Amino acid sequence: MKMKYSTFSQTDNNQMREPMFLGQPVNVARYDQQKYPIFEKLIEKQLSFFWRPEEVDVSQDRIDFRNLPDHEKHIFLSNLKYQTLLDSIQGRSPNVAFLPLVSIPELETWIETWSFSETIHSRSYTHIIRNIVNDPAVVFDDIVRNRHIIERAGDISNYYDELIQYGNLYNQFGEGTHQLGGRSVTIERFELKKKLYMCMMSVNVLEAIRFYVSFACSFAFAERRLMEGNAKIIRLIARDEALHLTGTQHILNIMQEGVDDPEMAEVAQACHEQCIELFRHAAEQEKQWAEYLFKDGSMIGLNYSILSQYVEYITNLRMNAVGLEPIFPKSTQNPIPWINAWLVSDNVQVAPQEVEVSSYLVGQIDSEVSVEDLGEFEL
Amino acid sequence: MQVFTRDTFFELEEDESLLEGLERTGHHVEYQCRSGYCGACRVKLKVGSVVYPKPPLAFLKRDEILPCCCRPAEPIVINVPLKSKL
Numbered sequence: 001m002k003m004k005y006s007t008f009s010q011t012d013n014n015q016m017r018e019p020m021f022l023g024q025p026v027n028v029a030r031y032d033q034q035k036y037p038i039f040e041k042l043i044e045k046q047l048s049f050f051w052r053p054e055e056v057d058v059s060q061d062r063i064d065f066r067n068l069p070d071h072e073k074h075i076f077l078s079n080l081k082y083q084t085l086l087d088s089i090q091g092r093s094p095n096v097a098f099l100p101l102v103s104i105p106e107l108e109t110w111i112e113t114w115s116f117s118e119t120i121h122s123r124s125y126t127h128i129i130r131n132i133v134n135d136p137a138v139v140f141d142d143i144v145r146n147r148h149i150i151e152r153a154g155d156i157s158n159y160y161d162e163l164i165q166y167g168n169l170y171n172q173f174g175e176g177t178h179q180l181g182g183r184s185v186t187i188e189r190f191e192l193k194k195k196l197y198m199c200m201m202s203v204n205v206l207e208a209i210r211f212y213v214s215f216a217c218s219f220a221f222a223e224r225r226l227m228e229g230n231a232k233i234i235r236l237i238a239r240d241e242a243l244h245l246t247g248t249q250h251i252l253n254i255m256q257e258g259v260d261d262p263e264m265a266e267v268a269q270a271c272h273e274q275c276i277e278l279f280r281h282a283a284e285q286e287k288q289w290a291e292y293l294f295k296d297g298s299m300i301g302l303n304y305s306i307l308s309q310y311v312e313y314i315t316n317l318r319m320n321a322v323g324l325e326p327i328f329p330k331s332t333q334n335p336i337p338w339i340n341a342w343l344v345s346d347n348v349q350v351a352p353q354e355v356e357v358s359s360y361l362v363g364q365i366d367s368e369v370s371v372e373d374l375g376e377f378e379l
Numbered sequence: 380m381q382v383f384t385r386d387t388f389f390e391l392e393e394d395e396s397l398l399e400g401l402e403r404t405g406h407h408v409e410y411q412c413r414s415g416y417c418g419a420c421r422v423k424l425k426v427g428s429v430v431y432p433k434p435p436l437a438f439l440k441r442d443e444i445l446p447c448c449c450r451p452a453e454p455i456v457i458n459v460p461l462k463s464k465l
Contacts, residue, residue: 038436041436042436045416045436242411242412242416242417242419243416243417243436245417245418246416246417246436246438249418249438250438253438253440317419321418321421321438332407332465333465334409340409340410340419343411343412343417343419344410344411344412344413345412345414345416
């Protein structure tokens, strides 16, 4: 039986027995019992990572940017536009697409926490752009006008849009064949699950590959001690993204195992080839993007060929993590090993009360007091 | 503790992580966060077992371990190549 979405389902249920998605919508937001404690741990980690763009001083970047040659200005700004696009999508879409389908509270809250952190990324791009150019509109307006960026936007948002539209119809009309606006539309639960699975895989690709191509560019500038404020922000973003990636990897692997929802394992098998193609297509598209970035010239430490090799290398790595056979057997080595030093979480900042040490959590106080602790007290 | 890899073996020192040991001995191993949440360093454990002082957040299949944050509980065999043999 299909369960209509409600913001507070009044049917008494055992949340521990609900599947991650498409069971009964979540009613009580409770975390005393958890079907998948990993999502609660991800939430805690994400909260301990909290940061604000304004904490990072980007004033030196303005001077650096002015002195960049034109082709490097193009690389830097195009990269920022692309990052802005990715986080514009990620700041809203997980909420809109996944929340109406989710059935366990810890995953629901993880999705909200995840999406919220993307909005901080979006705000940080504005912080950077405001500092380096006089008229931010020149940068922002081009995102929807530049065909190289728009091409990517289509491929990324399509999976979300299809899931959202199909999910809406499912929720409104249920399974079956319906006459809608003079058109015959068949809605099937299995198809909805396929769209959900493919959408999750496409988000995985976005956060596993597309983001890392852009990170490589940001850090390549900073390797030359240029645009370092920007790199500091991107480093914080990269730390968040690694966590989000772990989130989708968990979701996808739980789906594939089928213990959570046996039909989801069938869906995963049915989508296997399509997923491989999704990775292949994204890798190709990222290589084309690299071509566009370096069209007027390369930069020291990074060019079309190196970035393409990195795309292949990281695509292999990410496919492996979600149970897919790597498609670039020759790419076994990281062509830009220096990027990893930028991705180490312990290098982000030094003061624990800021954002660096992830084990530092507010309220983490040892409240155990033994008699011996009071031994030296005298009244 | 002894660590056997695809091409060689080495003694893991008390104060180093398995990841640091692999790097010291010239192995090719990927890393990012070095804190157990990104999963980039995951490798296949062929023989032996490891423990985690703090459970990692990254997803691991049954036969995978995270060299950045695990401790071998006994001599282990892992499928990691030397950089020079790639």
